[in-house]
Amino acid sequence: MQPRIPRHTVIAAIIVGMTLVTLAGFMLPPLAAEITAPSPDAWRVLLGLASVAGVFALYARLLWLNLMRRTAAGHRFGLAAIIAVSWLLPLAFEPGRGWENALLLPSGLIAVVLPLRRAVAVAAVATVVTPVYGAFLGVPPLAVLYEAAGVPIAAFSGYVQVWLFHVVQELQEARARAARSAVGEERLRFARDLHDVLGHSLQAVALRAEVAERYLERDPGRVRKELAEIQSMARDAVSDVREVVRGYRATSLRTELDGMSAVLRAAGIRCASPAVSPELPAHVHEPLGWVAREAATNVLRHSSATWCEIAVSADGDRVALEIVNDGAGRRSAPSGGGGAGSGLAGLAERIVAAGGEFAAGPAGDGTFRVAAAVPAAPPPAVPEPPAVPEPLADAPAARPGGAS
Template identity: 75%
Template sequence: VGMTVMTLAGFLAPALWYEVTERREAGRLLLALTGTGAAFVLYARLLWQNLMRRTAPAHRAGLAAIALICWAMPLLLGIDRGWGNALLVPAGLIAIVLPVREAVGAAAAATVFTPVYGVLLGLPALAVLYEVAAVPLGAFSGYVTVWLFHVVQELREARAELARSAVGEERLRFARDLHDVLGHSLQAVALRAEVAERFVERDDARVRKELTEIQTMARDAVRDVREVVRGYRATSLRTELDGMSAVLRAAGIRCERPEVSPALPPHVHEPLGWVAREATTNVLRHSSATWCEISVRAGRDRVEVEIVNDGAGRRSGDAGSGLAGLAERISAAGGEFAAGPAGDGTFRVAAAVPAAPEGEA
């Protein structure tokens, strides 16, 4: 609407002002106001509809109606006092309403016929030359204006989509972290509770020890969940491997924690720590393994963790979404992940991440 007001005001306001303040003839004033009002309404509607990408065949008829009104006004009201400018009004809509190829042809035709019509109406030579330049310029300006509007609109939509995507990714991260944290912690708590139950009538000291461990694990789980919610949780590979070996040994699964070099790059701890955590849950929940071997290899280019257990032939059900989540984590860190039966009755989980952060390698 603002563009319409500026366009029509620039071309028709001087002539209308003359009719209102000096000419003061009721018939002419009524004709001028009616023609200008009709042109304004049609122009605004066509412009808005096309800005909103609501094109329709009827818009061609609207453009033709505006051209008819604006070309009739100088003929009926005369070319003095600015009514000749009305001939230029339709030019701004040519490239807005019509497809590009048709708009080029229509603009070329208007560039020829508008000055010719101006000559027939008696416009001065300078005004005719002005129309020769103004018609194609007006058509081009209309096209650029709508194009820029659509570009800005698409950028806003893209920004909104990025915001929605960021929210979705954060929700996915939260759900994945919560699954990994609680899945591991609750599995460990359940295991300790089973151990305590076995000793409830035989060894009070062992029961108290297991209950103390359960209490500690529950508190750690609460802390981990809070850190996940806040987004501040940092995972240490050494800590996760310590916890993994302790939990598996408590379940009667032979497991020794390998030495972890303190010189490991900081960025590898989180993805590989999640591998250890999920592998623990996987062994406890989906297999009846008797032993589990863990190896950590730190090379010049990458750091690898491999976890193998003998429960592949005795797995109880699907591994769930945990391993799929691990694959996503490792891939996001620029690494490689594999998990599955090794063919000799063992189940192997292996992950490798670059020794240098992604983008610095």
């Protein structure tokens, strides 16, 4: 099962929280020892509480800002303050109560706050100086050895922690860019088809109109002929545009599902292209192809799905398409209410108009399901309305199928 990746701010908050829990394991035992001592010194307890709280707050702030890539030169002063407090605490309290653990606190921030080359140098110096200072404080030899090994490990751990967080953040951003790119490529494809279909026709209409204007006074018969050609070209252009909008002239369900699965995989969503029978009736490709396009757009733009399953079935009376993904729990409002022809609402109207059934919504188990079924038998042909008579008596008849 592929894990779901939360938002980067949630991951950063988890990292900061876990780091503070780790720091608490170092600092709370000696602080508790001061509080529960037989004759606790109120000033020492207050000093310990203030020092631990201040170090924790400053540590969390520096870690959060660097996770969010809000680095600044002033963060070095914050690191210096943590080092100063951590090294002064063992001097201010009685030895043997665990305050020497504070010497390791700044190590995790060295490679987070400082540039990498400088962090390596500082970590190397701290690896030598920290155990020497611990020995000066009277720390047991085993604890000195632990501090000598703990400084580079903590520094490397802090660096890897922030690096992995930034890698995950960049992967999320790359996935979002891939989704936007997929939608943009679809729009560009539609724009190219529309330009190829409509650009030539409009240019031809403009040229015919110029010719008619030239012969307006000299040859009325030529003008009528050019106007009839303009009318015919305009009707053909309208028909071509309808074909483009309807499904890029020849819609193939197999092509649409292959494209959908490829786009989703590029966006980091696990999706396999289903097997589509080559014997599917021709009239089912267009409505079910629209379902595939809209479902892919909704998965990319309105959910954080990690997998998507597609199934095509034919039982003799109808052909069904079902698309299920696991993005229902974090799904935003789909673009289905934008009117007919767009979103899930317009898609439902298309399927119902084709004599089929359509359903879309959460399935109750954290998944979102889109299902459409259309009759296997082709719909009855709708007779075209009669052509409008030409206003010019001697103009040639319009070509068949040209009524708009």
